[in-house]
Amino acid sequence: MKKTHWVSCAVILLAVVNLCPNILSQDNAAVNQQNNIMTDGRIVLAAMISLSDNHIKKVGDTLELLSQTQEACSGDWEKIKPLLEAAEKSCVPATFWFVHPDGAYHTVEKGLTGQNLKDRDYFPNLMAGKKIVNFFVVSKSTGNKSLICASPIIKEGKVIGALGASIFLEQLKETLKKEMNIPDDLIFYALNEEGILVMNWKAGRVFLDPTLLGSDSLTSATKEMMNSKEGVVVFVFEGMPRRIIYQTSPFTNWRFALGHIIKD
Numbered sequence: 001m002k003k004t005h006w007v008s009c010a011v012i013l014l015a016v017v018n019l020c021p022n023i024l025s026q027d028n029a030a031v032n033q034q035n036n037i038m039t040d041g042r043i044v045l046a047a048m049i050s051l052s053d054n055h056i057k058k059v060g061d062t063l064e065l066l067s068q069t070q071e072a073c074s075g076d077w078e079k080i081k082p083l084l085e086a087a088e089k090s091c092v093p094a095t096f097w098f099v100h101p102d103g104a105y106h107t108v109e110k111g112l113t114g115q116n117l118k119d120r121d122y123f124p125n126l127m128a129g130k131k132i133v134n135f136f137v138v139s140k141s142t143g144n145k146s147l148i149c150a151s152p153i154i155k156e157g158k159v160i161g162a163l164g165a166s167i168f169l170e171q172l173k174e175t176l177k178k179e180m181n182i183p184d185d186l187i188f189y190a191l192n193e194e195g196i197l198v199m200n201w202k203a204g205r206v207f208l209d210p211t212l213l214g215s216d217s218l219t220s221a222t223k224e225m226m227n228s229k230e231g232v233v234v235f236v237f238e239g240m241p242r243r244i245i246y247q248t249s250p251f252t253n254w255r256f257a258l259g260h261i262i263k264d
Helices: 003-024 031-066 070-074 077-090 123-127 169-180 216-226
Strands: 094-099 104-107 111-116 132-138 145-155 158-168 187-191 197-200 231-237 240-248 255-261
Touching (some): 031 077, 031 145, 031 158, 031 240, 031 255, 070 077, 070 145, 070 158, 077 104, 077 158, 094 145, 123 145, 123 158, 158 169, 169 197, 187 216
Antiparallel strands (some): 094 104, 094 158, 104 111, 132 145, 145 158, 187 197, 187 255, 231 240
């Protein structure tokens, strides 16, 4: 990751820290103040997308770099393990792993897991020499709902294995909340390209389909979001009206949403 990229991200964050109090101090009786809040929210949302993308890119870039090292090309777990240990410490919470062409794999925490990745839908493409990103699974080794990033290890034109990481989506959300000082009562979530929740301000909702949660207006709002790159939607969920602004990540194509409950 280029140093200048992180510097620009830090500048955005300084602005966001100053804007977050405006979101918290909303006076819902004043329409003009709500408009200001929504304007501030768009800036916060753009910063959130940038941070999320950077975290995911860092994992993917790290794996691609490590897959080209002598240690990785040796195919020897004992030589590969220290590289993945260091990567795991420097990235967002994730399990880093090395997989053999037969699907058997090692993780930093458990070593050889005794499980197999051959039945994963992404596995054939990975063994065909293609990088994997933006693929969602429930991790076999941890049980965490995860985003997969992986890079093949190619030696003399042949794929001899791959390095990968299962990024924990709940922890990614918590990382963003902490980095941006987002309060617990601020609504935010992200939908993947299929319209499935991959982050949510409330724990336990990852991988749920919003169109199946019993709210017609939420279903309509979700469909509108998936048909547009950015905008504003209003819907009722759990008996309370909510106003949401959303934007699309240029990297993951996730729809990130930020908003608040509308009060009389």
